[in-house]
Every structure is written in C-alpha cells, then in structure tokens.
Amino acid sequence: MASELRALAAVSAASAAAMAYARFATSRLAPGLPRLGAVLPVLALLPVLPFAFSSIHLRTISAFFLVWLCAFKLLLLAAGHGPLHPALPLVRFVACATLPIKVIDEKKKPSSSRCFAPGFVLSYAAKAGVFAALVSLRCYREAMPAYAVVAFDGAHVYLMLELFLASAAALARGVLGAELEPQFDRPYLATSLADFWGRRWNLMVPAVLRPSVYRPVRARLGAAAGVAAAFLVSGLMHEVLFYYIVLEPGTGEVTSFFAIHGACVAAERWWCARGGPRPPRAVATALTMAFVTGTGSWLFFAPVTRSGLDKAIVAECEGAVAFLEQAAWKCGRAFGSVVKLRSSTMSM
Template identity: 55%
Template sequence: MGMAMALTDGEVGALIKVSAAVWVAMSYARLAAARLRPGALRLLALLPVVALLCAIPFAFSTSTFRGTSGFFLAWLGSFKLLLLGAGIGPLDPSLRLSHFVCSATLPVKLRRQSKEKSQAPARGPARILLSGAVIPGVIYAYQFKSSMGRYQLLALYSVHIYFSLDLLLATVHTVIHDLLGMEMEPQVDRPYLASSLRDFWGRRWNLMVPSILRPSVFRPVRARLGNAAGVQATFLVSGLMHELMFYYIMRSAPSGEVTAFFLLHGACAAAEGWWASHAGWWRPPRPAAVPLTLAFVAGTGFWLFLPAMVKGGLDEMVLRECQGMVVFMEQAARRLAGATDLVSSTM
C-alpha cells in the first residue's frame, strides 16, 4: 500500500513539478550555452542547473522515482551539462528545445533518421512485453526468498536488475521514437556475448554510461597519465556514481563495496588492455572467453555489488513499492469501471 499511497498523495504531483522545473532549467541551459563560448564562463553558468539535477531525486518519496531520477538527471544529465560547458558531448544548443531537453534528461543518444527507412525490426514493444512479463514473476518469487540460498537470491536480483533496466530503456526508446520521430542509439547490445571485460563494459552494457565517461574522464586522464590510469579513473568515477545512486535509493551511507567492485573491474580491464597490446601473446578462443567473462562478472557481482543492495534493504523496498503499484492500478481500474458504468446508466 505504501507505493499506492505515495502515488495518490503526492508522488505524481512531485513528478509534474519536477518535470516543469527540469524543462525550465534546461531551457536556461540551452540559452546560456548558445550565448557563451565553451570554457569556464559557460561552465559556471551551467553549474546551478547541475546542482538542481543532483537535488531533484530528494523530491520523491519512493525508491523507484529516486533511483530513476538519480540515474537520468543527477548522473547522466549532470555529466552531459559539464561536457556541454567544455563544448563537447552529445548536447548542442542548436538542437530544437524538445530534442535538447530529451537528450539532456533521458538516457538516450538521439540520431536523426536516415532517408532510407531502417530495415531493422522495431524491438521496443517486444522488449517491453518480455520485460513486463518477467518482472511480475520475479516479484512473485521474492515471496519465497526465505527458502532460497544466497546465490539463488542474488541470481534473482540479477534478473530483476537486467529486465528492469531493459524495460526502462525500451519504454524510453518507444516514447522518443513515436513522439520525436528520431532514432536512438542502442543502449544494451547482448551483454551475454561479451568476450572480455572491455567488451562488456565498453561495447555491450548500458552504453550511455561509457559514452559519457569516455570524454569526461577517460580521455582527459589518459592524455596526462596514460591508458591504464584513464581506465582506472573511469571505473572509479563509475563506482562513486553507483554509490550515489544507491544513496538516493536507500538513503543509507555507502558501504564502499560497489566502488570496490568497479575498481577491481577497472584493474582487470586495464590488465586486459596491456595483455592485448602484445601481439602474438596467447588469447583464449571466443567459446572459452565468453563464459569466462560472464563468470567473472557474475562472481564479482555476487561478491561485492549485489550484497550492497541486500544490506540496504533494497529488495524489500522495491517489493513493497511494486506491490503497492499493483494495488494502485487495481484501484484506478475500479474507479474507471465505476465511472464507465455511471456514464452508461445515465445515457
């Protein structure tokens, strides 16, 4: 019932107010970027908007809205604005206002459609249906968590994270495509086929994050300290931002485990790059590299990443909110049915 009460008592209202505030703030950011040259002055003009984006998740009372707004705005949106201050990144003040706002506040990278219509099938609705079918099953399975082993439960969390992210991104894709008539760059590219950590993090999983961290962290650090330092700095920033996302969601102090997870992966990815730079050195064949990569990601995730969620009570929080959402939708359906019957009886 908590989620239902939150939605009816103010969460929707908070969402409307936040949306209006973000639209106004991004309109100002676009105007400031158009008037000022890239550099310190433009960056200074954009900092108030960055501060607003970082504060917005606290406007919501549910972890679902706090986490989503934290990822969309406090992380991706803030980094995009900082890059805009330097005159790089995906944002351009010459974009139409609607395109600028969507590019700045959603986890998307927009590209104009080519004259020839793409032959690729529209997978957004199919992904929404698939994820929408899997997630209720995951939520139902949480009822039996007391009888599950540790690794069974962590595997269930992994499935929940994957399909929740896929549902979120597929929904954004469908809305953006239909409303703005623009195509999105792919967000996830079959991560289960990754043959190395560099392949997994750089080319397959949550692609908007590496596309933002490359120009903002990796390239500047690499130019000064070398490739390995650039890789490690990128994973460090990613770990710290994940800690911030967990703080937004759970309102508890970071444990450091998530940062340790990304630092470990950064060190291993840097080692992979060093090994790959030596021509002729042995490399595992792809049929072996893929399961080894996935085993490492899953094993370290079970060890460091997912336990941080369990300790913070995120699973219980999300379960309560999902159950509350079901109650809210049932109540809304009853009201709609009652209103329909009333209209029918008066005709």
C-alpha cells in the same frame, strides 16, 4: 501514486526550466570557464530534484538521469563538446539533456516499422513475462543458494531497466522522433569484462564517460590510466546513486567493485595487446559472467541487501505489476466494448 505523479510533474517542470536556462546562457558564452560558471546553478539544483520522490525506483532513475547523465552532458557542453549544443531546438535540447536520448541523423534514421515488428514485440513481451515471474518468485529468494541469489538479482535489475527504457524509447520516438541511446546489447553473451562494460551493459554510461573522463586522461597518462579513471568515476557515481536508494552515506563497497573491474579490464587489454591466448567463446562467456556475479554478490548488492531495502524494492515492483495488470484489463474491456458497439452499429 497521486503524490508521485505530482512529484513527477514538478520535477519535469523544474528540469525543463533549468535546461532552457542552460541553453539560453551557453548560447551567449564561449566554451570554458564562462559557460561553466553559467551552468553551475543548474548543477547545484539537479541533485536536489530526485528527493521529491518517495518511490525508490523513481528516486534512483531520476538521479541516474539528472545527477549523473545530465550533469555530465552539461559539463561537456561547458567544454564545447556534444551531445548538447545551444543550437538545438529547445524541446530537443531539454529532452537530450534530461533523458538518454540521441538526436537521429535523418539520413541514418532506422525504419520505425522495426520497432513494431512481431519479433521485436514478442521479445519484449517475453521479457515482461519473465520479469513478472521473477517478482512473483521473489518470496523464494531466501531459500536460494548464494550464487542463485546473485543471478536472480542481476536478472531482476537487467529486465527492469530494459523494460523501462524500452517504454521510454517508444514514447520518445513517438513524441520527438528521437531515439534513446542504446542501453543493453545482450550482456549475458559478453566474452570479456571489456566487452561486458564497454559494449553490452548500461551503454549510456560509457557514452558519457569516454569523452568526459577516459579520453582526457588517456591523452595525458595513457590508456590504462584512462580505463582506471573511468571505472573510478563510475564507482563514485554509483555510490551517489546508492545514496538515493538507501539514504545513507556510502560504504565504499560499490567503488571497490568498479575499481577491481577497472583493474581487470586494464589487465585484459594488456594481455590481448601482447597476443596472449584466449579461451573459447563459451568458456570466456561463462568466466566473465561468473566473475561479474561473484564480485557483484560480494560488493555491489551488499549495501541494498544489508539495509533490507531489497524487500521494499520488490514491493514496489509487485505494485507496479498489479497496476499494469489492472490497466491492461481495463484497456481490454474498453476495446471489447468499442468492437461490440461498432459491430452492432454496422449490423443496423
């Protein structure tokens, strides 16, 4: 833990310095090749930083934020597009570049009280409880049927990302007054693949792929080509992320997974544009989730399970859950001591 905290501090400092340089350099250059040349050293540095972590989770999450999201935001900045802009205050620029943060329009700023509403807190408390239960039940995974294993792994990934990003959102909101870009919107209710990938699952990814890949390709080759290109780039970037997990060259399975889904999304759009009939909502949701889990079992999870690193990932989760339990216990004891001290002081 101590070594990972030191690595986190070093990576955070290096990232902040690199983003400060990018802001300074791009503020003095016109969009296009001059800006691109200025940010190339930063783009070369970002892929190196995640290797500072030995933890699979920290290495992969930092790669997702820096190697994918941050790099794409810098490329958009070089082209003169948002969400980054040299006029942003330095702290906002660094945060928006290195984290999935969007600057809030004060006129549209949501009420912060919603984040502490009982329903909101209970929702995430329930998700945390389910995640802890999944980690504890992981020892029974080998005895599960194949379809249950995929559902189990999918729920594990979903809850892990949801909880991590909710915690980061609370920190960003408190320190910067900024919101994290939405990550999930109940993906288990998706009624089509387009609904699942475009509006419900991992929404930070389509937020950067639309302006950087989909729209330029669509303008030249049409909507179907734009969809195919966006899914292909997503597949290639997932191959990069999987490299940070298994530390081995990609096999192409993850790219194939996204290529298949891209072709199916394009086919869905073609069918809907021609007024083709659609199944009832419940049936559509069941079919969508079955297709995602089936192809995920076949292609998406294969590199991790084949390498055996799924066991290491679970061990890290168990350690994190144990650490949080101890921290909660210590906080509870400290709070009880404070209450007891105040009670005794008031009685005097």
